Amino acid sequence: MERDAGYNIYEKLASKYGMSLDQAKTNCQNMERMAQEIGLDFRFDTQILTNTFDAHRLVMFAKEHGKIHEMTDRLLRAYYTEGKHIGNHESLETLAEEVGLDRGSVATMLASNEFGNIVRQDEKEAERYGIRSIPFFLVNQKYAITGAQSTDVFVQSLEQIIEQDGLFVEQTGASCDDQGCELPEK
Known part of the structure; x- marks a missing residue:
């Protein structure tokens, strides 16, 4: 997926699973309702679809700095609840800073290929399963x-x-x- 997808979650689900837009919206509303029942706030109508590769690299960076849970939680809340663009480097830097990571170090990492091989290994492992x-x-x-x-x-x-x-x-x-x-x- 590209960094700026140009389509929403409903269009993506309808295309991926061969359903109507109305059915995709209904499915998302059901997920929002189930999430709400356990205290989560999902807002699919504001979600920005993007390539999350760099967000996954950021999680590996955070892991190295003892902040994997904080970073993962922050990214998920930003994506599913706040409608933030987690494919955008500036957004990722801000989110990382919010959990106590050094913004400059994060910017340097994101400008490089660092942790890319680890994320690709995880993708291959997921494919095997x-x-x-x-x-x-x-x-x-x-x-x-x-x-x-x-x-x-x-x-x-x-x-x-x-x-x-x-x-x-x-x-x-x-x-x-x-x-x-x-x-x-x-």
Whole structure:
């Protein structure tokens, strides 16, 4: 996707999934309602679609500086709630500064190719797992829960997984900590 997409989320979803604009809007309104039920404020009508590659590089930069959670949270709020252009370097610099990162260092990183290889590796890994959209949850390296699901669907899926695999499975999958998640080789 280009940095300035020139179309909105409804047009993108309608095209991607072969649905009408009205159906895409209804789906987004349903996601907004589900988000609101758990305290999130999604506003798809103001969302600016963009290439998020540089935002992902910024997250890797923030990880290196112990601010991955703060940066990820700030980017998601800026994108889904505030209608900020997270493909624009100036916007990214401002958001990084808000979470305590040095604006000049961020500008230097964004002007370079730094962390690009890490983001590309993550993209290849997602491709190996068949991840094509978010949210995407991979459980026990073999069960996928995709899309914005209701709590009931999520709980039902987890109950089915527990029924199949049991409650405790040997730790061979991803491990997550304050620095993020590491997925095993597929």
